[in-house]
Amino acid sequence: MPGCPILTYHSQLLFGNDYRNNSHVGLAADLEVIAASGRQIIGLRELVASLRGARDLPLDELVCITFDDGPDFDWLDIEHPEHGPQPSFATLLRRHAAAHPGQRPICATSFVIADAGARHEISTQAMGREWMNDHWWREAAASGLLQIDSHGLDHRHPCLAPGDADWGHFHAIADEVSCAQQVDAANSIIAERSGQPPRIFAYPYGQASEYLRSEYLPRHGQRLGLEAAVSIEPGHFHWDSDPWFLPRYVSLAHWHSPEELASLLRG
Secondary structure: OOOEOEEEEOOOOEOOOOOOOEHHHHHHHHHHHHHHHOOEEOOHHHHHHHHHOOOOOOHHHEEEEEEEEOOHHHOOOEEEOOOEEEOOHHHHHHHHHHHOOOOOOOOEEEEEOOOHHHHHHHHHHHOOOOOOOOOOHHHHHHHOOEEEEEOOOOOOOHHHOOOOOOOOOOOOOOOHHHHHHHHHHHHHHHHHHHOOOOOEEEOHHHOOOHHHHHHHHHHHHHHHOOOEEEOOOOOOEOOOOOOOOEOOEEEOOOEOOHHHHHHHHHO
């Protein structure tokens, strides 16, 4: 069955300057693999809109690109204190588009964490810098290059509640109140800061309780303006995919080299 892979990257993975330890090096190489495969990059919102509508896209000719957590380096070039200058994911997309003018306009999705306090704690504790800000969201959303969508309120990151076993995973979001906090409240913040309401939700850790996936989002999604949610269960997007648990492949988890990505795209 023809399918469209949805690929996922984390721009904070910067531990060197090689494919396996630097997601910026990886994305640059993978963009060339995608071009060589003959697939073209399509925005995830456009893919989901077709799932909800005409279902007329050639899935076996397409690929989606998404970024999780929303560090500044999704959009901003940085000077890394250990590994030198790093072009942002947005810069890499622009360079690729300029080098391949015959392709459709590139659009990727950045799934951002809504709460500023949570971002501050996660960034400073995990990265040692204030590298998860929201001042670039509005510019990015207006650019057409990067769509800003929701990765929840606080990612249920364990640094926010040390020693609490309900943190460090997303399975505990399994009732009306906690779902409204993680989904509704996050949507409101992201819409206000980016200027556009989120259309897609990315489950933190790729995890969803049965209640969130099968009851809350199908029941409240239209009210919230949401059309789909994505997991990190590996697999190609098909027309019969569950819109509230779409599959995605994660860089350096589901493929580890340009050759493995080329095989994944063929599959």
